[in-house]
Amino acid sequence: MTTRLYYKDSFLYNFDAEVREVIDSPRPALVLDRTAFYPTSGGQVFDTGLITASDDSAKLRVTEVADAEDGRVVHYVEALSNDLKPGTRVRGLIDAPRRRDHMQQHSGQHVLSAAFIRLYNMPTVSFHMADDYCSIDLDTLVLTKAQIESAERLANEIILENRSVDIRFVTREQASNLGLRKLPPTERDELRLIAIRDFDLTACGGTHVSQTGQIASILVRKVEKVRQGWRVEFVAGQRAVSTARRDFTALTETAALFSAHIYDVPQQARKALDEIKSLRKQREQSQEELAAAQAAALLADTPEINGRKLVVRSLSNHDLAFIKLLAQKVTRFSPHAVAILATTSPQPSLVFAQSAGQPFDMGTLMKETMTKLGGRGGGSKDLAQGGIPNPDGIEKVLGEVAAKLIA
Ligand SMILES: [Zn+2]
Numbered sequence: 001m002t003t004r005l006y007y008k009d010s011f012l013y014n015f016d017a018e019v020r021e022v023i024d025s026p027r028p029a030l031v032l033d034r035t036a037f038y039p040t041s042g043g044q045v046f047d048t049g050l051i052t053a054s055d056d057s058a059k060l061r062v063t064e065v066a067d068a069e070d071g072r073v074v075h076y077v078e079a080l081s082n083d084l085k086p087g088t089r090v091r092g093l094i095d096a097p098r099r100r101d102h103m104q105q106h107s108g109q110h111v112l113s114a115a116f117i118r119l120y121n122m123p124t125v126s127f128h129m130a131d132d133y134c135s136i137d138l139d140t141l142v143l144t145k146a147q148i149e150s151a152e153r154l155a156n157e158i159i160l161e162n163r164s165v166d167i168r169f170v171t172r173e174q175a176s177n178l179g180l181r182k183l184p185p186t187e188r189d190e191l192r193l194i195a196i197r198d199f200d201l202t203a204c205g206g207t208h209v210s211q212t213g214q215i216a217s218i219l220v221r222k223v224e225k226v227r228q229g230w231r232v233e234f235v236a237g238q239r240a241v242s243t244a245r246r247d248f249t250a251l252t253e254t255a256a257l258f259s260a261h262i263y264d265v266p267q268q269a270r271k272a273l274d275e276i277k278s279l280r281k282q283r284e285q286s287q288e289e290l291a292a293a294q295a296a297a298l299l300a301d302t303p304e305i306n307g308r309k310l311v312v313r314s315l316s317n318h319d320l321a322f323i324k325l326l327a328q329k330v331t332r333f334s335p336h337a338v339a340i341l342a343t344t345s346p347q348p349s350l351v352f353a354q355s356a357g358q359p360f361d362m363g364t365l366m367k368e369t370m371t372k373l374g375g376r377g378g379g380s381k382d383l384a385q386g387g388i389p390n391p392d393g394i395e396k397v398l399g400e401v402a403a404k405l406i407a
Helices: 096-120 145-160 172-176 237-258 262-301 320-333 362-373 394-406
Strands: 014-023 029-032 049-053 059-067 073-077 089-094 124-129 134-138 165-171 190-196 200-203 218-226 229-236 308-315 337-343 349-354 376-379 383-387
Touching: 089 096, 096 124, 096 134, 096 145, 096 190, 096 200, 096 218, 096 229, 096 237, 145 218, 165 172, 172 190, 218 237, 229 237, 237 262, 262 308, 262 320, 308 394, 320 337, 320 349, 320 383, 337 394, 349 362, 362 376, 362 383, 362 394
Parallel strands: 308 337
Antiparallel strands: 014 029, 014 089, 029 073, 049 059, 049 089, 059 073, 124 134, 134 229, 165 190, 190 200, 218 229, 337 349, 349 383, 376 383
8 A cells, every 4th residue: 555645735746755666567657655646536637747766866757647456556657767676765746736736626626516515405426627627517407507607606705715625534433423525435444534614524535725715716617418417617726717818818819800899799790690691692592593594595595406405514603503503494494405514613513414304314424524534423314413623624525525415
């Protein structure tokens, strides 16, 4: 069993220890007689830092720390050193900003979970700490915006009051009489309790601040319905400030696009979307009208040969959707038309169509043409489309397709 120094002092970032075990596979790792490094557990992630030989002959970077089932704490390191053997005296140095961040998030979680219990009797069933946010899952069917805001407010009041956060060790029997927010399922005789003065008492093995003021602030972010209840994402401490900073930057950039105040962005965005919707509708209608007029003109210009009108045309500055619309109009306006259409820009594309009842197979014809032009396409017997990498030789190919249909 490794003696866990963080159990009694979360602010211990430097410590002396002795190497107990050197592990080289599957990953290089050290086990010490005692450690202040926190191994991932209870939703809190591991510490990182350095383990240095007391005579400075070796310096190993600790990249991950894990709990072994038998109570040892395993420090995974980048690489081992021959100077560190069982019995070597070492110094541990924990990455303090990372630890402080974890203490703020984890202690913030205790305060927020207790606030949801105090106000609405909503128990926390799980806690997760990610790189940029944390989340708790609340066991509740309903969670309103007003409830979230009230819990966030109460949590921040408890932080402002700078209440003491104490570590207590009690027996399991003593603990059962104390009215804990959460009793762990383990069979351990001694329990470690975290007490936020007159607000929360819970069993926990993590690292916490010593005064709630050190949490600095709690900002609730996204909430979402999950299988077991509601997931509440939040950030605490410096993360709350950097998250708010990032939000503000994004919002300011967006507001500048609209030349508006940041609080008017939702209204401005709604207005812009409404305009886009209305313009899109107008454009669709203009395209319909334009296609109808062009289709009528093309049919009027095309002589009937063998009882059929073969319309062959290459356009530019029209998209595939437009030439498709045009082909549909041509083959609908005339009961015996075939439309062989192309556009050279913005994206070189082809559309072949025939009036219902005409004898050709546009899908097959398109596939053959695509093979020739190095593009991809296909379709049904009456309507087919394809896209090609460049417009070179489109006119020539249209001529060949037309010649084949006349023959
Ligand atoms: Zn805790």
